[in-house]
Amino acid sequence: MTTQATAQTTHATAQVLDGKALAATIKADLTKRVAALAARGITPGLGTVLVGDDPGSKAYVAGKHRDCAQVGIASIRVDLPASVSQAELDAEIEQLNADPACTGYIVQLPLPGGLDENRALGLIDPDKDADGLHPVNLGKLVLGESAPLPCTPRGIVELLRHYGIPLAGADVCIIGRGTTVGRPLGLLLSRKSENATVTLCHTGTVDLDAHTRIADIVVAAAGRPGLVTGEMVKPGAVCVDVAITRTDSGLVGDLDPSVREVASWIAPMPGGVGPMTRAMLLTNVVERAEALLQG
Numbered sequence: 001m002t003t004q005a006t007a008q009t010t011h012a013t014a015q016v017l018d019g020k021a022l023a024a025t026i027k028a029d030l031t032k033r034v035a036a037l038a039a040r041g042i043t044p045g046l047g048t049v050l051v052g053d054d055p056g057s058k059a060y061v062a063g064k065h066r067d068c069a070q071v072g073i074a075s076i077r078v079d080l081p082a083s084v085s086q087a088e089l090d091a092e093i094e095q096l097n098a099d100p101a102c103t104g105y106i107v108q109l110p111l112p113g114g115l116d117e118n119r120a121l122g123l124i125d126p127d128k129d130a131d132g133l134h135p136v137n138l139g140k141l142v143l144g145e146s147a148p149l150p151c152t153p154r155g156i157v158e159l160l161r162h163y164g165i166p167l168a169g170a171d172v173c174i175i176g177r178g179t180t181v182g183r184p185l186g187l188l189l190s191r192k193s194e195n196a197t198v199t200l201c202h203t204g205t206v207d208l209d210a211h212t213r214i215a216d217i218v219v220a221a222a223g224r225p226g227l228v229t230g231e232m233v234k235p236g237a238v239c240v241d242v243a244i245t246r247t248d249s250g251l252v253g254d255l256d257p258s259v260r261e262v263a264s265w266i267a268p269m270p271g272g273v274g275p276m277t278r279a280m281l282l283t284n285v286v287e288r289a290e291a292l293l294q295g
């Protein structure tokens with residue numbers, strides 16, 4: 001009788017870049033910094049402007065206020081109906097610019113159709129821009145000057161750094177060219193301090209696979225569920241899921257589950273970049289309050 005060896009296929013599963021755990025650590029540190037500010041008579045205050053009833057936006061804004069309460073930041077909520085006019089929205093923004101209790105604020109995106117996002121972002125006092133999305137602050141990012149950084153890109157870089165993922169010399173493929181994630185992330189990663197080589201892919205990219213397959217790090221921010229499959233990534237690559245699509249069966253990211261069998265590390269959705277986005281918003285608010293103290 002002959003014995004036949006059974007072929008065994010072992011699949012290594014990617015390790016997790018745990019944004020939830022790192023965000024908790026960051027929030028614990030911020031709580032101490034907020035207490036130190038309070039001892040010197042400064043209470044940071046985060047304002048949010050939410051327009052309309054989008055369930056995702058409502059949930060994110062509620063989360064931002066919960067975070068504020070947790071670390072001791074005061075919060076100011078401006079909730080407006082989707083029917084608000086541009087002039088009324090402009091007036092609310094001007095009020096936050098003038099309110100001394102509001103040391104930083106954000107306009108939750110996307111705004112409902114008919115409202116001009118670029119106009120709203122441009123009206124924010126750049127010194128109170130907690131999102132780093134005012135044109136002056138985005139311009140400073142381009143010029144390499146100090147400014148608040150957009151929260152999701154900053155969170156991604158902090159997460160990768162925390163887990164020791166090498167950035168200098170890495171080939172990074174970003175999928176998505178939006179103003180809150182893809183574009184500013186490309187700028188951040190290509191700074192001298194990060195020194196990565198960035199390829200920014202988008203809906204006009206002809207052969208997406210050709211770009212993802214050679215990348216050391218793939219960041220998926222397209223909002224197309226399961227867009228990136230295991231076959232599209234290099235074995236051992238680091239894959240970051242940024243997108244959130246609401247479907248009947250729940251929230252879905254851009255990374256197909258098969259990526260887990262090929263990648264070395266994954267930032268999952270949920271639990272990866274989202275909590276880091278929230279932690280970076282708080283960080284921007286606290287840093288701004290600390291800067292106020294220094295005059």
Ligand SMILES: Nc1nc2c(c(=O)[nH]1)N[C@@H](CN(C=O)c1ccc(C(=O)N[C@@H](CCC(=O)O)C(=O)O)cc1)CN2
Nearest residue numbers: 060106107108109110131151269270271272274275277
């Ligand atoms: N003004 C802004 N608008 C938007 C931004 C932004 O940074 N500034 N980013 C996104 C929404 N966003 C924060 O505003 C955000 C998205 C997702 C999460 C998050 O924690 N996600 C969870 C999963 C979702 C859930 O559990 O409900 C996760 O990934 O674990 C936080 C903030 C667009 N708009």
